[in-house]
Amino acid sequence: MDYHSIFPTADLKALRLVLEKKQAWVGQSKKGFLRYRLPFESVHHIRAGHCDFNSDAVTIGRKEEVDPAEHSRILEVMRGFMPWRKGPFRLFDIDIDAEWRSELKWNRILPVLPDLTDRIVGDIGCNNGYYMFRMVPHRPKFVLGLEPYVQHYYTFKTLNSFAGRENLRVELLGIEHLPLFPDCFDVLFCLGILYHRQSPIDSLRDLWTALKPGGTVIIESQAIPGHEPIALFPEKTYAKVPGTWFVPTASCLHNWLSRCGFSSVRQFCMHPMSNREQRKTEWMVFESYDDFIDAADPERTIEGYPAPWRVFFKATKE
Numbered sequence: 278m279d280y281h282s283i284f285p286t287a288d289l290k291a292l293r294l295v296l297e298k299k300q301a302w303v304g305q306s307k308k309g310f311l312r313y314r315l316p317f318e319s320v321h322h323i324r325a326g327h328c329d330f331n332s333d334a335v336t337i338g339r340k341e342e343v344d345p346a347e348h349s350r351i352l353e354v355m356r357g358f359m360p361w362r363k364g365p366f367r368l369f370d371i372d373i374d375a376e377w378r379s380e381l382k383w384n385r386i387l388p389v390l391p392d393l394t395d396r397i398v399g400d401i402g403c404n405n406g407y408y409m410f411r412m413v414p415h416r417p418k419f420v421l422g423l424e425p426y427v428q429h430y431y432t433f434k435t436l437n438s439f440a441g442r443e444n445l446r447v448e449l450l451g452i453e454h455l456p457l458f459p460d461c462f463d464v465l466f467c468l469g470i471l472y473h474r475q476s477p478i479d480s481l482r483d484l485w486t487a488l489k490p491g492g493t494v495i496i497e498s499q500a501i502p503g504h505e506p507i508a509l510f511p512e513k514t515y516a517k518v519p520g521t522w523f524v525p526t527a528s529c530l531h532n533w534l535s536r537c538g539f540s541s542v543r544q545f546c547m548h549p550m551s552n553r554e555q556r557k558t559e560w561m562v563f564e565s566y567d568d569f570i571d572a573a574d575p576e577r578t579i580e581g582y583p584a585p586w587r588v589f590f591k592a593t594k595e
């Protein structure tokens with residue numbers, strides 16, 4: 278699919294320049310990119326027969342569809358894409374238990390999922406594309422994932438070279454590139470991104486700009502409990518993460534959305550985080566939720582801040 282027909286109102290000239298630069302950058306043989314590109318190239322001739330995107334584990338291929346040597350190679354390539362943050366996946370009967378049980382987040386969104394049929398959808402910070410695959414049964418016309426990290430980009434490319442879904446694509450772009458897409462998307466997902474932004478208000482405005490009139494955004498953010506419309510601004514790290522800037526209460530995020538121009542702003546879920554949803558696994562062997570929380574007081578982060586909740590909003594652009 279070409280971007281002229283999908284995004285007729287986009288700044289296609291500027292977009293092409295950005296994408297060409299990104300491709301030249303990622304095409305370099307240095308910077309460790311080969312570590313992801315070569316494994317991708319070594320398996321990208323393999324096509325899966327059976328796919329199931331309706332189950333908790335995104336399922337692509339069965340073991341008997343490939344020969345034993347190819348199966349070993351797929352396992353090796355998948356181990357090379359560690360750490361797996363988002364999942365679960367089942368690839369040619371290889372179970373990939375990622376750090377995050379992303380199906381729990383998807384199941385919270387499902388009851389309010391906008392109609393995706395024939396829609397143009399964006400998934401901002403899509404990581405390895407777990408949610409993009411879960412969107413497939415809802416028959417979107419096209420889903421563009423924006424993901425600036427090369428490891429996640431090649432993980433998605435590898436998964437989708439097996440799955441062969443031509444209406445899913447990831448570009449090495451970030452939320453800051455949304456101004457290139459004015460009035461372009463029917464539905465935007467912005468999950469787990471806002472608290473990583475130094476200017477969440479600018480990001481919300483960019484989301485608003487990129488939506489078509491009548492379009493819908495689904496926002497999910499880390500949050501602190503409380504009724505006041507305030508945001509925590511950590512001194513250095515929050516739950517050990519240095520790249521966390523503003524952690525709002527639900528009412529604060531509600532106000533941000535309203536004041537950035539969104540209508541029908543509706544909170545549809547809020548829940549505390551837990552080690553049931555985010556944990557160390559065989560496919561993500563580094564620190565995880567339990568290491569970020571004060572062992573003596575599970576309602577506090579290791580830094581003494583309120584432990585994280587997650588909050589979900591749906592809002593529209595009139």
Ligand SMILES: C[S@@+](CC[C@H](N)C(=O)[O-])C[C@H]1O[C@@H](n2cnc3c(N)ncnc32)[C@H](O)[C@@H]1O
Pocket residue numbers: 363377379401402403404405423424425426429450451452453467468469470
């Ligand atoms: C906390 S994860 C959330 C992933 C997924 N959306 C989810 O909710 O499970 C943040 C993701 O945003 C990506 N990211 C980093 N910088 C970004 C940017 N400038 N714009 C969009 N995404 C970005 C990261 O690589 C990572 O995949």
